[in-house]
Amino acid sequence: MVLKYYFDLMSQPCRAVYIFLKVANIPFEPCTVALRKGEHRTEEFKQKLNKFQLVPFIHDGDFKLSESVAIFRYLTREYPVKDNWYPKDSKQQARIDEYLEYQHLNIRGHCTLYxxxxxLEPTITGKQPDPKKLKILEGNVVNALDKFQEFFLADTPFINSQTVSFADILAACEIEQPRMAGFEPRDGRPRLKEWIERVRTECNPYYDEAHVVLYKRVEKAKQSAQARL
Structure with a gap:
């Protein structure tokens, strides 16, 4: 029975797992969940598909699993995956784990909240955000990105490594997200800019495939900004 993958490509971790499944050549049945329509909020969804009512998640036969990092680690154990994605060497694997644990309250936390x-909330509610609060949130993003570049990209082309790993995919997907809100994380960060392009190159055509909707919204945001000038 083929693995079923439930996802919405508007979600950063969903994109990361999607890209990994593709580049690792793991067969799967794509099962899209339209978060914008609230498909995940029904009681039927909770009872039959995922008790947490979140994406991404997988059904591998009778086994069900949520959380992108847990899914990734499971896949590397159950499927023939190239060593660079999650090295068997203990110290190299620990470097990948270091970012996977770090990112929740840092890159993911700040980029997502901003x-x-x-x-997202202005789009749904039509209400504009508090400028003072937004300035604080943007400052948190700036600080998180600067630290990411300093801590994880100082001496190596990928996250504390010479080769691309799942940590790079996950980080890149999170860092792409604020671009839809008009914030460009690459500006003033040459190492981060070069790193994102390396991750994209290593993972294409699937990186671009997973980001099609995001790219369109980023372009729309740029056009709207130019029209206001």
Whole structure:
């Protein structure tokens, strides 16, 4: 029975797992979940598909699993995956784990909160965010990105490594997200800019495939900004 993958490509971790499944050549049945329509909020969804009512998640036969990092680690154990994605060497694997644990309250936490306040909630509610609060949130994003570049990209082309790993995919997907809110994370960060392009190159055509909707919204945001000038 083929693995079923439930996802919405508007979600950063969903994009990361999607790209990994593709580049690792793991067969799967794509099962899209339209978060914008609230498909994940029904009681039927909770009872039959995922008790947490979140994406991404997988059904591998009778086994069900949520959380992108847990899914990734499971896949590397159950499927023939190239060593660079999650090295068997203990110290190299620990470097990948270091970022996977770090990112929740740092890159993911700050980029997601800014995106939600600046773009997602105004889009849903029609209410504009508090400028003072938004300035604080943007400052948190700036600080998180600067530290990411300093801590993880100082001496190596990928996250504390010479080769691309799942940590790079996950980080890149998170860092792409604020672009939809008009914030460009690459500006003033040459190492981060070069790193994102390396990750994209290593993972294409699937990186671009997973980001099609995001790219369109980023372009729309740029056009709207130019029209206001």
């Amino acid at each position: 995106f939600r306040q600046k773009w």
